[in-house]
Structures are given as C-alpha cells and as structure tokens.
Amino acid sequence: MTSSADMTCHELMDLVTAYLDGALSREERGRFDAHHRGCARCQSHLSQMRVMVSALGQLERPVREDLSAEHGRMLGLFRTRGLHHREQRTRDVPLGLGSELAAIGDHVGCFWESEREFDAIAGFLAAGASLGEACVLIGHDAANERMLAGLARRDLNVGALMQENQLQVASVRSSAEGLLFEVDQRIKEAVHRGMPTVRILGNLNWERGTAGWPSDREIMRIEAHITSAAERLPCIVVCAYDVTTLPGPMLLKGGLECHPLTFRRDCLRHNEHHVPPERFLEELSAGPG
Amino acid sequence: MAPPRPCYDPAGWRGLGTSDQAASREDSALLDALRRGDADAFARLVAEHHASLRRVARLYVANSAIADEVVQDTWLGVIRGIWAFEGRSSIKTWIFRILVNRARTRGVREGRSASFIGALPAETGTGPDWTPPTLDRGSSPEQSLLTKELGERLRTVIDALPSNLRIVLWLRDVEGWSSEEVCNALAIHETNQRVLLHRARSRARAALEPYLEGAPGGARGR
Helix, strand or coil: CCCCCCCCCCHHHHHHHHHHHHCCCCCHHHHHHHHHCCCHHHHHHHHHHHHHHHHHHCCCCCCCCCCCHHHHHHHHHHHHCCCCCCCCCCCCCECCCCEEEECCCEEEEEEEHHHHHHCCCHHHHHHHHHCCCCEEEEEEEEHHHHHHHHHCCCCCCHHHHHHHCCCEEECCCHHHHHHHHHHHHHHHHHHHHHCCEEEEECCCCCCCCCCCCCCHHHHHHHHHHHHHHHHCCCCEEEEEEECCCCCCCHHHHHHHHCCEEEEEEEEEEECCCCCCCCHHHHHHHHHHC | CCCCCCCCCCCCCHHHHHHHHHHHHHHHHHHHHHHHHHHHHHHHHHHHHHHHHHHHHHHCCCCCHHHHHHHHHHHHHHHHCCCCCCCCCHHHHHHHHHHHHHHHHHHHHCCCCCCCCCCCCCCCCCCCCCCCCCHHHHHCCCCEEEEHHHHHHHHHHHHHCCHHHHHHHHHHCCCCCCCCHHHHCCCCCCHHHHHHHHHHHHHHHHHHHHHHCCCCCCCCCC
16 A cells, blocks of 8 residues: 655654654555655654654653652641641632632622722632632623623733633523532533632622522522532632622522621621521521521 | 432532543542542652652743742642542643643743643644554663763753743653643643654754764664
8 A cells, every 4th residue: 555655855754753653644654664764864864863762761850859858748738738628728829809818618708889899809810810720700791791801901811811711601500509510510620621729700699580590599509509519629719799789688698698708898707697508508498487 | 309418519419420430440549548538648649740740840930949839739739629620531640730730820920931822733634543652662772872961962952942842842752651641731632742742852853963873773774
C-alpha cells in the first residue's frame, strides 16, 4: 500500500513527533519509512531527535532535596483543613464584600436595601474571578445582567471569563431538588476542571410568582439544603435578599433562619438566628405554625 | 415524589456514587480513604506527587518560593475537593489540573503565563489510528549519552522556550508522561498537544544540533 506521492524531507520532519508517538496511519508510516531509508539528511534528523528526546528523559531532576519537612506541612494541612472537619474553618479567603474574609463552605445571607448595596454584591464574584476561582450566577436575568455589568466595571473581561467557563450563569429550576442538582453539577464540573473553589451567587427573589420559578417554599428548602451541602464542597455561597420588595416571612425564614452567616452594613456576622437545616426542614414540612 | 434526605449528603447525592465507577479501583479506594480523613493515604499521595508538582509549578512561575505556594494551594484544592471530585479522570490527572490552574493564575499575576488559547490553528480532521509508541527509552542505545554539557544546554534551551511549548515538552519528555496524561492535565486536544510538542522539540533540536551531531548515534540513523 504505497502512495505514489513521495514524501519530501520537509514533510518528514513535520511528522517526526507523530512518528515517534506511533500516531501515523499505516499509509503515512509506509511513506515515512520509504523516504527515511533513502535519505541521509532525514536519517540524521530523526536520529538527532531520538537522541535529544532520550537525553531529555535522563535530564537530572533539579537537586534532590529532602522534602520530608514539606510533606509534613502538607499533611498538617490535611489534618487541619480537610472538609471532614466541620468546625474551626480558617477564614482566609477574601469574600469580596466589604473587607471580610470567608471560609470554604460559608453560606451567607446578604441583605440589601439600596441600589448601591446591590451593585456592591458583584464584588463577591470579582474577588473569586481574580483568584482564579469558578463563579456561578443563579437567579433572574435582570439581576444576573447587573452583576455581570458590575464585573465589567471592575475591569474584568466578562466575555473571556464566560468563554473559559470560569464564570457561568446557571439555569433556574422550579424545585429545590432541581436547583440543588444544578448547583451540584456546576461545582463538580468546576472541581473536575481543577478549579480550587466555586463561588455561587443567588438572586432568586425578584421573579416570585412567575411560572416555572421556584415558590417561596422551594426557595426556603434549597436554602436549608445548601447550608449542609456547602459544608463538604469547595464552595462559598452568597444569597442576596432584597428587603424592599420581599415579604416578611420570606426574609425571616429564607433569609434569617437559613444562613449561618449574614452580611449587612459591610460586616460579616455569625447569625444567632440560624436554625439547623434538619430542624428547619422538619418544621417547614409540618406546615406553618 | 419521595421526600428528600433531610440534609444534603454529598456521598449519597446523585452523581458521586455513580460516577466513581469510572475511576480505577485504586483511585476509588484512595478517594474513600481521603474522605474518611485517612492521613496515611494523603501522605502516600503527597510522597508520590509532591516533587513532580514542584517541578511543573516551576515551569509557570518566576521562582521556587512562588512555586511552593502554588503547590501548597494545589494540595489545599485537593483536600477541599475530595467530596466533589467524581473520578471522571484519574486522581493524578486531577491533581495536576489543579496545579496548572493555580500556576496559571499565579503566572498571570506574576507576568509569566502560559496560554493555549489562540496558540494554535483550528483543528481539522480526526486523529490517526493509535499504535504503541515506537520510542523505547529503556532499550535505547543512546541511554547514557547525556553529558554534563548537553544537560546544561538542554536546560538553557528549555528555559528559552515559550511557556506553552516548555510545559508540554517538560511533561512529555522529562517527566515521561503519556500524551493522554498531558492532554488531560492541560485540557488540550491530542492534536494540539502533538503540535506543541513538535514545535518544542524542533526548536530544541535546532538549538542543540552541534551537540547532537557528535553524540553517539548522532549520525548513525536509527
């Protein structure tokens, strides 16, 4: 099966890496070998390439150091920072809201009243984007657009971030399970790609009552679930609550009772009113009372 | 509609349980051990990859202190990600993906960055049939030809390569990774990987020609 077209020296040299990788088709390989047999220049070229690749493989690794201290340090990280420890998370990640620091697994209720406060929330995603973290927006279109505009104002290239999937807009589902699944998939996808942390910003409240949108009850259910989900996943979740339009029960239960942390007046605080998810969900399914 | 579990349990939620089947048995066992908080399992993982992570990090960033920070960030990423990692790639590939991600972020900040986007023409066609590599380092007659001088030259040449070429060349030829491993870690297509490797090797060979000429086997053909 030889081709009538002879291979030129130039063609052969272009194919050397594919040849050494065993990636040429049988036909190409035949043409390669045929030319190689009769061409001293290409024999020398291929030989040099082999010699060099072989030499690279023997390249002395940078000075062998004793890495046992380093290994010990990494082991210390595992012992103290693993997500199997639920308490005493280290707060060392810039939250991007005020000048606060967050810990992995944080679930923050962010209450806003003025337009200025709302626009400042984009700082949460901006901090993540500049740290090379993944950012996921989940909410209604108008809020998402304002957040994206806020990122652009902070000199971030929104188009490039979205193209590289570092910044994503998740679909809103009408059930808590659907929403949780959506968020869960985004986190796992980002982790698979080697992203260290995923920031999730939820704006679920403006389109209350429209078809296909989660009901208040479903939003409360996902809020409660998110708290326990976030404990073992490399994520930080911020949920924005518009205090000017939301009804009291939603602010009280979805906002205040479902977030272990709250952000208000530029301060991140532990929320004494937080209700443990198990109890919250139990009471919610038992109905109002 | 069955009521949901009272609380989210990543290990029991859909996704993790099923996709772990894609991982090798050793990786699944390792992942389980890490999730249980088994420090010995983590220590073995560190012993296996730490040195190699440092070398690869060094390809991206300006000095070894930054490289060490990148490697520490990588292990933190592993520690935090073990519940969300689904085993869609090997653990080794995943760790290096985290490293590359961390190193690129740092590299961008430090002004020494590698980008695979836009570095290559659009791909066309499909890959050729895969056959085992013909390069067999172990039995190569050139086995011990690496002189001190050639070694130094190689380092200089590698250092002068654009970072995207340098990284592919280093992983394939110095670390001895397979083409598949490199593609997975860098999230690039096999065709791209080969083009980058070929460019890197061609530049290095051209720069080293005088040294390769005199090397044993240098003019002998195969």
